[in-house]
Amino acid sequence: MRAVVTYEHGGLDRLVYEPDYRDPVAGPGDVILRVHACTLNYHDVFTRRGMPGIKVPLPLVLGIDVAGEVAALGPGVSGFSVGDRVLVDPIERVNGGLLGESFDGGLAELVRVPAHMLIALPDDVGFAEAAALPVAYGTAYRMMLTRGKIQAGETVLVLGASGGVGTCCVQLAKQAGATVIACASSDEKLARLEALGADVTINYATTDWVAECRNRFGRARVSHRNEGGIDVVVNFTGGETWVPSLKVMRRDGRLLTCGATAGYDPAEDLRLIWTFELNIVGSNGWSRDDILALLTLVREKKLEPVLHPERFPLERAVDAMRLLDDRGVYGKVVVEPG
Ligand SMILES: NC(=O)c1ccc[n+]([C@@H]2O[C@H](COP(=O)([O-])OP(=O)(O)OC[C@H]3O[C@@H](n4cnc5c(N)ncnc54)[C@H](OP(=O)(O)O)[C@@H]3O)[C@@H](O)[C@H]2O)c1
Numbered sequence: 001m002r003a004v005v006t007y008e009h010g011g012l013d014r015l016v017y018e019p020d021y022r023d024p025v026a027g028p029g030d031v032i033l034r035v036h037a038c039t040l041n042y043h044d045v046f047t048r049r050g051m052p053g054i055k056v057p058l059p060l061v062l063g064i065d066v067a068g069e070v071a072a073l074g075p076g077v078s079g080f081s082v083g084d085r086v087l088v089d090p091i092e093r094v095n096g097g098l099l100g101e102s103f104d105g106g107l108a109e110l111v112r113v114p115a116h117m118l119i120a121l122p123d124d125v126g127f128a129e130a131a132a133l134p135v136a137y138g139t140a141y142r143m144m145l146t147r148g149k150i151q152a153g154e155t156v157l158v159l160g161a162s163g164g165v166g167t168c169c170v171q172l173a174k175q176a177g178a179t180v181i182a183c184a185s186s187d188e189k190l191a192r193l194e195a196l197g198a199d200v201t202i203n204y205a206t207t208d209w210v211a212e213c214r215n216r217f218g219r220a221r222v223s224h225r226n227e228g229g230i231d232v233v234v235n236f237t238g239g240e241t242w243v244p245s246l247k248v249m250r251r252d253g254r255l256l257t258c259g260a261t262a263g264y265d266p267a268e269d270l271r272l273i274w275t276f277e278l279n280i281v282g283s284n285g286w287s288r289d290d291i292l293a294l295l296t297l298v299r300e301k302k303l304e305p306v307l308h309p310e311r312f313p314l315e316r317a318v319d320a321m322r323l324l325d326d327r328g329v330y331g332k333v334v335v336e337p338g
């Protein structure tokens with residue numbers, strides 16, 4: 001089969017297109033899927049580069065988010081037939097592991113997946129839209145609703161709003177009835193975020209965004225318990241955005257985090273946390289029910305998986321991945337092995 005293989009950790013040049021790579025073999029309980037869509041996540045960038053503390057079996061086919069068609073069944077599989085449309089829940093919840101990190105993923109024509117990881121895909125949801133959901137949208141769903149408990153009337157600031165997780169956070173916050181402030185690094189991305197429903201947009205590459213937030217929403221003060229500042233800040237960027245995020249929050253506000261694209265050990269300012277009684281809320285991953293709930297929202301047209309305008313054949317997966325490396329992505333980048 002054709003596949004994009006990572007033989008060793010490193011930069012984009014470590015993604016090798018192989019026109020004739022080994023076909024996957026279905027063991028007991030496995031299915032082989034023909035991959036129709038694989039969407040990329042920043043996690044793929046981390047896996048390619050190599051993450052401290054996480055051992056990856058190399059060579060590895062990256063690609064965590066996969067939708068496709070059942071091409072073959074291993075021994076003992078029931079409930080699925082050849083030709084079925086399916087979405088993969090990428091967490092291996094029985095034996096442990098993650099598709100595209102612990103075992104070969106979706107940047108290939110074919111992928112082996114244990115059948116218990118499959119979700120039947122309704123005919124009215126496209127492969128690319130479905131493949132946008134599990135990692136980014138599943139994580140956003142848990143972070144915003146289960147952990148973050150976003151409420152109508154709250155103000156919600158989303159940093160990195162243009163990416164996979166970010167576009168879903170914007171939509172879920174709007175749907176909950178919140179006022180959404182979306183931050184991104186280009187005016188083009190901000191125009192799209194406005195069209196997606198963001199109430200306020202800030203280009204944090206060209207603006208002092210802390211000053212801008214304080215001008216618009218005030219700032220927390222010890223003497224004024226319930227006045228000034230933003231109710232919820234969504235920060236999966238970390239790095240230099242961490243302390244500024246604390247500075248725009250209202251007293252007793254919530255900072256939601258599920259990642260650290262720009263650095264996991266940022267400078268900290270504990271004074272802000274105790275003085276303004278701030279709440280730091282972590283969120284990790286998603287449940288199967290989260291994916292099913294997202295599929296229902298998509299079918300009901302209440303949520304739109306945002307897809308990057310350009311789609312990529314497998315041969316150009318490196319160009320697709322470059323968009324994430326270079327912060328050029330809007331929404332989810334789709335690779336279509338075809
Ligand atoms: N814990 C979990 O279960 C979980 C699940 C999914 C994702 N995550 C984490 O969430 C984060 C976002 O993931 P994603 O897949 O949504 O990423 P993505 O699609 O690449 O979007 C990330 C966005 O963050 C912004 N950004 C700010 N600083 C950046 C930097 N130094 N490098 C790259 N982008 C930067 C970029 O927008 P601008 O250029 O406009 O700023 C970019 O579009 C990642 O850290 C990921 O690991 C965690």
